[in-house]
Amino acid sequence: MSSRISDRLEESLDEGCEAKQPGRPRCPVTHQNILKATRELVEEVGYDSLTIEGIATRAGVGKTTIYRRWPNKASIVLNAFFEDLSPATTFPDTGNVREDLRRHLKKFVKELNGPLGCKISMLLANGQLDEEMAEAFRAQWIKPRRDEARQVIQKGIERGEIHQDIDPELLVDALYGPIYFRLLAGHAPLTPSFADSLTELVMSGLDG
Amino acid sequence: MSSRISDRLEESLDEGCEAKQPGRPRCPVTHQNILKATRELVEEVGYDSLTIEGIATRAGVGKTTIYRRWPNKASIVLNAFFEDLSPATTFPDTGNVREDLRRHLKKFVKELNGPLGCKISMLLANGQLDEEMAEAFRAQWIKPRRDEARQVIQKGIERGEIHQDIDPELLVDALYGPIYFRLLAGHAPLTPSFADSLTELVMSGLDG
DNA sequence: AAGATTACGATACGCTACGTTTCGATATTA
DNA sequence: TAATATCGAAACGTAGCGTATCGTAATCTT
DSSP: OTTHHHHHHHHHHGGGOOOOOSSOOOOHHHHHHHHHHHHHHHHHHOSTTOOHHHHHHHHTSOHHHHHHHOSSHHHHHHHHHHHHHOSOOOOOOOSOHHHHHHHHHHHHHHHHTTHHHHHHHHHHHHHHHOHHHHHHHIIIIIHHHHHHHHHHHHHHHHTTSSOTTSOHHHHHHHHHHHHHHHHHHOSSOOOHHHHHHHHHHHHTTOOO | OTTHHHHHHHHHHGGGOOOOOSSOOOOHHHHHHHHHHHHHHHHHHOSTTOOHHHHHHHHTOOHHHHHHHOSSHHHHHHHHHHHHHOSOOOOOOOSOHHHHHHHHHHHHHHHHTTHHHHHHHHHHHHHHHOHHHHHHHIIIIIHHHHHHHHHHHHHHHHTTSSOTTSOHHHHHHHHHHHHHHHHHHOSSOOOHHHHHHHHHHHHTTOOO
């Protein structure tokens, strides 16, 4: 029930595992066509105006084929975007944790102004209406990135660049929370200088 | 076109301005019944399962009556919630800005764990799909609260409790952004101690 | 080679909700 | 009283949902 999306994602990643089941196999090209059509249509008409029938027409497949592979609209979109999102923004390694974080925030902010920003906010928004979607988004987007940032911070603590009393988990939120907030609320622009001054503000007073 | 919601909101606030137009006047009780039914139904079935026809039935009015007053679902919900949300969380005034902020964050976090949290996240989520909704949310929820917080911070700067180089705008984001982020992403709980340690983390190193 | 099994696209289905229109009745102003 | 605007009820055409059925195509098993 609560693992429907995960099941489908696994299923689609099982291509290497050739169990040689009887019957006609699913066409992998069709799979890609559907995901591509989904990505295109979301950018053209937005998530709420996106329809399964529209995807089917654009992809040149039957509606049945889509329902055979995904349970609902949300999971198709999720699947379509995670194939696109997967390559994580890697952290720089300047030897100085503060500088690493500053640069990463700057790069992240810059990317959020592009199509990535639309995708993230759309996935987060739909997470509010669909717990399944929210869970998948946390597991596949939020968590791996938080883990990476936390490791960088941990390294900074071990090197004595950040005070050892600081909770890495909290610091990650303090650094990235405001960025996500501006992305979603849109009350102020996501500029490179925002990333700079935010890093400075948050990191001041955290010396080891 | 882009002022539809605002128009309707004005319209509904014009009750004091008695222009004495001809014809049967709109029943104000009906108005309240519709908004009440909307609030109840959103809590019961969620925003996406909310239907105009459901609201009409619950409120005991015709569908026509609703469409005569609001252009779409989003604007009804917006209207219904802003009537409920209006009483802003007032800031404490302990004489110490740091303490004021800490207490306010704590109170805010506590409230977000209740129905307020559902409403905020729902409104923010729908703002991603509906720019009109986003604008109204910023104007009627985000902005007044940011203004209030910024004033408190400004006072702290003038009193010498916060360094004068600090951008109040940025500090507001640094304090409240992470809270909204946890609310929306749900990767970590919104606990009172989170508010405490977040305040401490952000405010450290900002002394006048 | 034959048969079983599964996916495919096309089509049709019942359903729900949309937003609009029409209607007779009702309340208010001039 | 006449004009005007709102009211609830009902019916409308439209769109998209998710499902079921169909004949065809591809692949595995025997």
